[in-house]
Amino acid sequence: MSMECDTRLAMMSLRDRAVQPAPRRDSTGARRIGAGVFAALAAFALTLFTRTA
Structure with a gap:
């Protein structure tokens, strides 16, 4: 082989x-989705624990 081919x-x-x-x-889109899911979960937890029996 020639030097040119080797190079x-x-x-x-x-x-x-x-x-x-x-x-x-x-x-940022993933964080936005995560924040929305977290907010929904927090709202659900609040409705569970603040309901009057």
């Missing part, structure tokens, strides 16, 4: 091994 193979190997980090996903 090209080495560059292809480096490119294949390069790991690109995954783009960071915004988690």
